[in-house]
Amino acid sequence: xxxxxxxxxxxxxQEGKTATLTCNYTNYSPAYLQWYRQDPGRGPVxxxxxxxxxxxxxxxRLKVTFDTTLKQSLFHITASQPADSATYLCALxxxxxMLTFGGGTRLMVKP
Amino acid sequence: DGGITQSPKYLFRKEGQNVTLSCEQNLNHDAMYWYRQDPGQGLRxxxxSQIVNDFxxxxxxxxxxVSREKKESFPxxxxxxxxxxxxxxLCASSFLDRTSGxxxxxxEGSWLTVV
Numbered sequence: 001x002x003x004x005x006x007x008x009x010x011x012x013x014q015e016g017k018t019a020t021l022t023c024n025y026t027n028y029s030p031a032y033l034q035w036y037r038q039d040p041g042r043g044p045v046x047x048x049x050x051x052x053x054x055x056x057x058x059x060x061r062l063k064v065t066f067d068t069t070l071k072q073s074l075f076h077i078t079a080s081q082p083a084d085s086a087t088y089l090c091a092l093x094x095x096x097x098m099l100t101f102g103g104g105t106r107l108m109v110k111p
Numbered sequence: 112d113g114g115i116t117q118s119p120k121y122l123f124r125k126e127g128q129n130v131t132l133s134c135e136q137n138l139n140h141d142a143m144y145w146y147r148q149d150p151g152q153g154l155r156x157x158x159x160s161q162i163v164n165d166f167x168x169x170x171x172x173x174x175x176x177v178s179r180e181k182k183e184s185f186p187x188x189x190x191x192x193x194x195x196x197x198x199x200x201l202c203a204s205s206f207l208d209r210t211s212g213x214x215x216x217x218x219e220g221s222w223l224t225v226v
Contacts, residue, residue, distance in 0.1 A: 034214065034215075036215075041199075041220065041222075042219060042220065043115075043201050043203070043217030043218050043219050043220050044154075044201075044215075044217050045217070046214050046215065046216065049214060089153065089154070091215075093213065098156060098159060098169070099205075099213065099215055100156075101146075101153050101154040102153060103152060103153035104153055
């Protein structure tokens with residue numbers, strides 16, 4: 001069966017450090033992968049999309065990598081700030097052309 | 112402003128009642144979706160619609176119903192058949208073209224509590 005796995009344990013890091021979140025998937029052959037940010041009690045907000053032929057994508061302090069051989073995407077936030085504290089979700093399009101979300105990883109950046 | 116509007120933000124339902132959550136978008140998106148999120152959990156797809164007057168069941172459609180009479184509107188009814196309806200409900204929409212990656216835009220969500 002298709003699975004998208006994100007670390008369910010919260011990631012706690014110190015302000016200024018780089019946060020790295022992992023998204024692993026099985027039984028998908030995604031054309032692209034997306035990352036979203038969700039604040040408590042709010043809807044998720046789209047951050048980045050990376051296509052299967054792209055190894056890396058950057059947007060300001062964000063960097064996403066996509067390894068279709070390892071079936072893994074890494075999401076990095078450099079020079080992290082307390083305002084980056086949120087839950088981050090990865091998402092893949094399944095065979096039915098619907099977007100399926102991972103369970104998300106909560107990031108806590110301490111000042 | 113363009114966006115997705117969900118209402119109400121908070122809703123209480125008595126046992127045996129049907130309730131309807133409203134979702135309107137003015138982004139001219141083709142597709143609309145309803146997701147359910149339980150505390151500390153990921154998003155699960157309830158229903159989706161890619162065109163007016165047509166919709167498909169998602170992973171957890173039992174106990175829910177939808178309609179898509181207008182492109183802009185996709186209301187969700189939580190029926191009395193849904194045994195555990197207390198959750199956070201998210202409406203979303205997207206274009207369907209591959210160039211956009213079908214990026215999904217979400218509303219602010221509706222909290223439903225059974226009392």
